[in-house]
Amino acid sequence: MKIDEKMIRHLEMLARIDLTADERERLSEQLDRIVGYVEQLQEIDTEGVAPTSAVVHDEHSALRPDEPGPSLDRDKILGQAPDAKDGFFRVPKVVER
Amino acid sequence: MSRYEPVIGLEVHAQLLTRTKMFCSCSAAYGGEPNTRVCPVCLGLPGALPVVNEKAVAAAVKMGLATGCRIAPRSVFARKNYFYPDCPKNYQISQYEKPLCEGGSLVMNGGQKRIGITRIHLEEDAGKLLHDEYDDYSLADMNRVGVPLIEIVSEPDIRSPQEAAEYMQKLRTLLRYLEICDGNMEEGSLRCDVNVSLREKGSETFGTRTEVKNLNSFKAVEQALQFEIERQEKLLTAGKEVEQATLLWDSVKGVSQVMRSKEEAHDYRYFPEPDLLVLEVPESIIEQARGEMPELPDARAARFVGELSLPPYDAQVLTGAREIADYFEETAGALGDAKAASNWVMGEVLRELKERKVDITQFRVRPGQLAELIVEVKAGRINIPTAKEVFREMSESGGGARDIIAVRGLAQISDEGALNSVIAGVLDNNPEEVSKYLAGKEKLLKFLVGQVMKETRGKGNPQKVGELLKRALEERRS
């Protein structure tokens, strides 16, 4: 699969990164090479092999008791928000795309 | 008659009644000052990690058992990736390929209809966004972020909007019986998305389906489905195609609007949540859930019919909520007369609850007190209208029936001597009516009974009064 301009624009949309034209050209070429490298995985016969998503070395399903703990101080949290108003985080208008 | 039949499936989200959130120890209660129930985990601060709430797992297991699902010994949390300002991590932790519960069902219409339940899985709620109409900004409150949810996904077994609403109602009853969700649709504790398609009657294949979101009442479920079915039918009848899409229901305008088309469909890039290991539900949780499982509504209704000889209608109404059924059973037990208890609970009790907008668990007249009142009626010490009056006072003051009857002197006069003297007086004062009665106008008996009741200020035992009056009138015939 070639990482062409259409694909990279699609990935930008999914990842919410707006590349500049320069960046897009540079990154799509690099990504294409990396994907080409990663392609070697297809050589391996993985018939009947279960996927591993986590390496667990002890058998314990860690659940948390339903006991309340402290919450953070709102002023402290909103104090470092890029924009806040009346106790809320403020963001530019949400427009469905 | 339409040539099409609708094929409907529901995705119901229910907030679980845990003290803390799904993955952190912030309060999961409704409301609160904005952004005061947040911590590094639910705010998605750098470095914070989720840990699963044991009680949420137990609650989901209960719902799974109650709907006959298989409880997966190993289920997997997955990340659903999408950007939205009410979702701090910009992914929701949910379950995807391996949900906690699978393959159950819900039976409706007294066993006539079975709706398959594909799966029940655990996930976290999102925050709330306020869109300011006058401003180019939106405001985000993260208190609700991370509140535990179960998503209950039905098979496409539903065939009408009414059936969908009924299914939803049934789920709500069940969730409340299990005490795992308060079912408050106004506060969003219970929410619903529907999938609907049409196909020609008799066809086995499915048509193109659309999804309608944001259905927050039973009425909305019914109306939105009706609207969507009609819209699809118009398209199909005109020879056009239904396009796969997600729509948003506007309950104020009573219309749905396309939110996104198939081309705009999200690519959620689900993958196993690497911050959480496989969820292995401890046997102890399943055993405890089994132990705590209450008698479920259908079984209870069947028992009310079978053991207590209630009419099926009564049984269904009474088992509509666990607390009502509990109240009824306690009353019936104390009284030893199920039908009388049922009449009172379905009548006066439900009316009083509705008027006072009070929950039955907070209702001042407790089952023992209600039974005491009914005993007084059955023993003939008070009549029905008086009993209703006493009941109202009981619900106001919380007092006992006998005390109120005694204090207010409401006991029926059944004493023949006392009644006979009142009757004699009434007959003496109404000679015209007496002679007309004796001349054959027997309808006037009712008037004379009324006069006696008036004289006794309603305390006369009506049956007794009737008997004695007739006898006294006959005596005057000679």
Next chain:
Amino acid sequence: MGLNSRGLVELTVLLKKGEISPLDVAKDVVAAVEEKDGDVHAYVEFYKEDLLERAAALTKSGDYRSTPLAGLPIAVKDNICVEGRATTAGSRILSGYTSPYTATAAANVLRSGGIICGKTNLDEFAMGSSTENSAFGPSRNPWNLDYAPGGSSGGSAAAVAADMAVGALGSDTGGSIRQPAGFCGVVGMKPTYGRVSRYGLIAFASSLDQIGPFARSVEDCAVLLGAISSGDAQDATSLRAPVPDFARDLDKGLDGLTVGIPRDFMEMGTRPEVEENLTTLCARLEKENVAVVDVSLAHARYACACYYVIANAEASSNLARFDGVRYGHRTEHARDVYSMYTHTRDEGFGDEVKRRILLGTYVLSAGYYDAYYLKAQKVRSLIIRDFQNAFDHVDLIMMPTAPSAAFPIGEKVSDPLLMYLSDIFTIPVNLAGLPAIAIPSGVAPDGLPLGVQLIGKPLEENTVLRGARGVERLVDFERKTVV
């Protein structure tokens, strides 16, 4: 020689005897940082005043004598959160962010009596192998300032190598502790996955990330590892198994150990001086009655490809939270929330981070998941199986830390793929979640240190440390930094 260049254990002994005070050590560390860090740039932020104040307070109270870290200055990689401190992960996108809580591993340092003396430089979000991808500029190798210290924990490695901290914490996702330890001639360890809590470590790839210690000797490394390890109710992937005494087996010697060398795997682009160094070491080990045998890690050659799929898939999701809504950088060019996201993230992330997010997004996206992500997870299973089979026959697996010694700054930064391959020997260990240590094993002809890596079975850090201590005694190695 200042106290700052002494070993951690040596210093605790002197402190407990009362021969020196925490303030004496702190002053020497401050002097070293002031003298050298302008050249090395190991620190993003050095807490000079705080260090001196705390050390003075401890000196006055004497409370340090009963704690394992006895008031010693420990540096922390700047992707580990410390309450009230700027935590940047080397990224512009976290500019202005102060963490309101402390990572468990950092809290454990404090609880063990250590003083966190500063935050060290790193590749942005730990993505890199040279510390050149930092928004704050590169760190430099104390052995040769034109060379990279390795990465991504290059700042921690350089700080310890240049005696600007007694010990340091780093994080290792694909070699980010071991490779810079090798490049800077210090000891660095990645424990078994789950041994040290990840709570408060800014996630790169959750199933691979692990915090670990840097020190100037194996013994010091063992003590620091003991101080930071703990099962943690706030990290569901942390180990519940009890934390052993990591110093327990240090001096049991090499006698009787079997060490496996994965020769089939090491043929891949290893420089001659690296190979020669390992051959010499093997010969010495055999003289010590160590059985040195060949083992096969047949799928390890695919580890790098496997890793770049899995790590970046996880990263693409982990880094989604940096969106300009709640903290950090927000663009000034937002028309609506969508453009706020896209511009904030374009401005806030560097090239390498963008590359990885886009790659990770690609391998998870509809139509490619099975071919890349799922395939890589299966290959991961095969890599793990190879290790399990090898460990049926050997106690430890040994190989070079990297295919070469440190490389010059700028040499690989424009060729991401070439950069990735410098982690080829360290990556398989993360995929299998195993404990591994990097220790100095010699000096290359160009005067830069060489390192060797010892890998153990899950939970067997003690065997790894025992082997490392034995090797440490066998090799002639002297730190020769230019600063």
